[in-house]
Amino acid sequence: MRAVIKAVAGPGCSFVHDRPEPDLLPGQVRLAVAATSVCGTDASIHAHGPAARALGLRLPITMGHEVAGTVIEVGPHTAGPALGTRVGVETHLACGRCWACREGSGHNCADLALLGVDVDGAFAERVVVPAASCFEVPEEMSLETAALLEPAGSAMHAVQRCGVPMGGASVLVSGAGPVGLVLVEIALALGARSVVVVEPNAARRRLATARGALALDLDSDPVGEADRRTRERRGFDVAFECSGVLPALEALLDRVRNEGTVMVVGLAGGDLPVPVTRTFITRGLTVRGSWGRAIWSTWEQLSALVGAGHVDLDGLVTHRLPLSDLPAALALMRGDAGKVLLLPSLADSQEPGRTADAGADLQGVPA
Numbered sequence: 381m382r383a384v385i386k387a388v389a390g391p392g393c394s395f396v397h398d399r400p401e402p403d404l405l406p407g408q409v410r411l412a413v414a415a416t417s418v419c420g421t422d423a424s425i426h427a428h429g430p431a432a433r434a435l436g437l438r439l440p441i442t443m444g445h446e447v448a449g450t451v452i453e454v455g456p457h458t459a460g461p462a463l464g465t466r467v468g469v470e471t472h473l474a475c476g477r478c479w480a481c482r483e484g485s486g487h488n489c490a491d492l493a494l495l496g497v498d499v500d501g502a503f504a505e506r507v508v509v510p511a512a513s514c515f516e517v518p519e520e521m522s523l524e525t526a527a528l529l530e531p532a533g534s535a536m537h538a539v540q541r542c543g544v545p546m547g548g549a550s551v552l553v554s555g556a557g558p559v560g561l562v563l564v565e566i567a568l569a570l571g572a573r574s575v576v577v578v579e580p581n582a583a584r585r586r587l588a589t590a591r592g593a594l595a596l597d598l599d600s601d602p603v604g605e606a607d608r609r610t611r612e613r614r615g616f617d618v619a620f621e622c623s624g625v626l627p628a629l630e631a632l633l634d635r636v637r638n639e640g641t642v643m644v645v646g647l648a649g650g651d652l653p654v655p656v657t658r659t660f661i662t663r664g665l666t667v668r669g670s671w672g673r674a675i676w677s678t679w680e681q682l683s684a685l686v687g688a689g690h691v692d693l694d695g696l697v698t699h700r701l702p703l704s705d706l707p708a709a710l711a712l713m714r715g716d717a718g719k720v721l722l723l724p725s726l727a728d729s730q731e732p733g734r735t736a737d738a739g740a741d742l743q744g745v746p747a
């Protein structure tokens with residue numbers, strides 16, 4: 381079948397027409413991929429940057445992990461989903477047997493495998509996934525929208541985990557990429573009093589404004605007005621770092637109120653020296669991370685907010701491209717693009733072959 385694979389440990393990827401398809405094992409289903417979206421993790425895998433090398437790719441591998449499709453084959457002795465079911469897929473493939481899985485937190489699985497990293501992924505016409513990793517898509521939701529539940533779920537999970545009720549809260553978001561934008565809408569839908577976004581890119585600031593946030597640029601602010609507005613009288617109740625940039629995280633520690641909370645969502649490489657006494661004792665801050673999505677409460681709550689019209693996932697999509705155009709998708713994402721969908725139904729614009737247009741090793745939000 382047609383697929384985009386990572387075959388060698390270096391920059392680039394290959395678009396092929398002859399990717400073999402495995403037989404189904406018990407507990408697995410085969411999906412016809414309807415839509416798959418491209419993520420910062422895919423950019424890092426394509427570039428073979430440090431973040432991707434740290435994941436320990438099992439080469440060769442079919443790339444891609446944000447996906448929705450239709451069940452076209454069910455493995456032996458497999459309980460649901462039935463043939464024809466429309467599903468989204470949880471990237472974090474949990475073993476179902478370890479303590480964390482049995483205790484109901486599969487995203488902390490001791491034997492976690494990642495779609496498109498450890499097992500063949502979704503930049504393909506068809507993908508094989510565990511039946512237990514499929515989320516049945518609500519009837520009224522399109523499969524293009526459903527492909528975005530996984531990345532948007534990173535925002536939903538951060539809100540679920542922050543421990544701060546959104547009702548009446550003042551919220552600061554750093555970074556207006558797709559996850560930051562979804563976070564704005566979730567916070568407002570759940571009753572946040574105000575959401576301020578800091579973002580250097582003007583196009584992304586406009587998107588954040590359109591979603592109801594006050595969007596500010598701290599980097600080009602000669603008079604300090606933006607800085608003043610991100611230092612509320614008493615500081616923000618909760619701040620979400622979604623840019624994956626370490627200095628941005630450091631800035632948030634200064635901008636939450638005493639006993640406020642900072643949520644780390646974006647994957648930032650490197651370490652941050654933190655003034656321990658001031659941060660954790662005299663100011664009493666809570667700093668938490670958020671990894672993946674709670675299976676399935678994140679998916680349920682997010683799809684309810686999307687269904688009720690509070691979160692606009694379709695509005696994140698700026699481009700729809702054929703599978704062969706992954707390198708073009710990555711180039712668009714280095715500019716102003718929002719979410720780029722790869723649709724196997726579109727005619728490919730490229731012949732099979734390898735491309736090494738790797739670009740930067742993007743930082744971003746976790747898979």
Ligand SMILES: [Zn+2]
Pocket residue numbers: 474475476477478479480481486488489490491492
């Ligand atoms: Zn497990």
Ligand SMILES: [Zn+2]
Pocket residue numbers: 419420421445446531746747
């Ligand atoms: Zn992703």
